[in-house]
Amino acid sequence: MSSTDSSSERRVAVIIEDDADIRNLLETVLTQAGFETVATGNGLDGVQAVRAYNPLVTTLDVSLPGIDGFEAAKRIRAFSNTYLIMLTARNDEIDTLEGLQAGADDYLTKPFRPRELRARIEAMQRRPRAMAGDEPAAARIATVPDATPQAPAAAPATAVAQVVAADASGSATTAALAADGSALPAPHDTYSAEDGWIEYNGLYVNSDMRLAEKDGAVIELTRSEFDLLNALMSSQRRVRSKADLALLLRGESYVTAHFVSESDKRAIEVHMANLRRKLGDSLTAPRWIETVRGIGYRLAAAESD
Known part of the structure; x- marks a missing residue:
């Protein structure tokens, strides 16, 4: 029992990187940050390690043998709420945008500074890891409580065997749960x-429960989407700039001394x-989110009774 308890408290990081030098650097940085690391060299092994x-x-x-980082991110997001940070060797905007759309929480361009990586990870951890009702599917499908992460190594053979079996029988069930909303809490009758609860034009948001509801249904949002929506709902008609919102996602709201790049703004x-x-x-006749050209966003005008 004690081993299970200690396993649940471990800070584990999975590294999915095919370049041995960068993989070793990531292991060093994450170990110094207090993580136990599991290193893998391709997308499929990485997905299996996250599940295990x-x-x-x-x-x-992003650039991996077999399935690329974008596909790996989509598969990981089907069952895990791990904080996911993507690394790209190209400073192409499309990589950043596609990575965020695939479910990444943040991104860094290679070569990166170890200090910046640690800062980004610390900022992500200041935000809630899961939305309400979002139990990690890894706990429901395949876990290896007694396995000891070590680097550089992929998940052990026994864990991989369990993962393969789960892929054959469990992934479809997990996807169905996410699609039909059965894993989400029931909508509220009163707000x-x-x-x-904050209400605006029929949209309800609760920051404590991290819930967004509309027309009697819970809206499935990522951490970043919820944080942005909550910021706009709290600000009402006050404009929030893209730079301000980018800092908010990094846990540095209103700290204007921090640099915000054009890629950060495009991510918003x-x-x-x-x-x-x-x-x-x-976009043309918004009910909730209005774009203020050249500046940022605010809530659209209130609907008349």
Whole structure:
């Protein structure tokens, strides 16, 4: 029993990187940050390691043999809420945007500074790891409590065998749960400010429960999407700049001394586009999210009774 308890408290990081030198660097940086590391050299082994070890943090290279980082991110997001940071060797905007759309929480361009990687990981950990009702599917499908992560090595053969079996019988069930919303909490009948709900034009958000609901249904949002929506709902008609929102996602809200790149701002645009799509909001006649050209975003005008 004690081994299971200690396993649940371990800070495990999975590294998915085919370049041995960078993989070793990542192991060093993450070990110094207090993580036990599991290193893999390709996308398939990396997905299996995430499923087996349920890591707190996963680093994922974009260019991998076999399935690339984008496909690996999508597969990981089907069952895991690990903090996912993507690494790309190219400073191409499309890599950043596609990575965020695939489910990454953050990204870094190679070569990166170890100090920046640690800062990004620390910022991600300041944000809640899971949305309400979002139990890691790894705990429901395949876990290896007594396995000891070590580097550089992929998941042990016994864990891989369990993962293969889970892929054959469990992944479809997990996807169905996510698709039909059965893993989400039931919508609320009443929404009161005393209970922490904010309402605007029929959209309800509760920051404590990390819930967003519309038309009697819970809206499935990523961490970043929820944080952005919550920021706009709290600010009402006050404009939030892209730089301000980028800092918010990094846990540095209103700290104007921090640098915000154009890629960071473009990442906010991607998150906002995904958020609009999930809300069913119109870009030309918005009900909730209004773009303030050249500056940022705010809530659209309140609907008249």
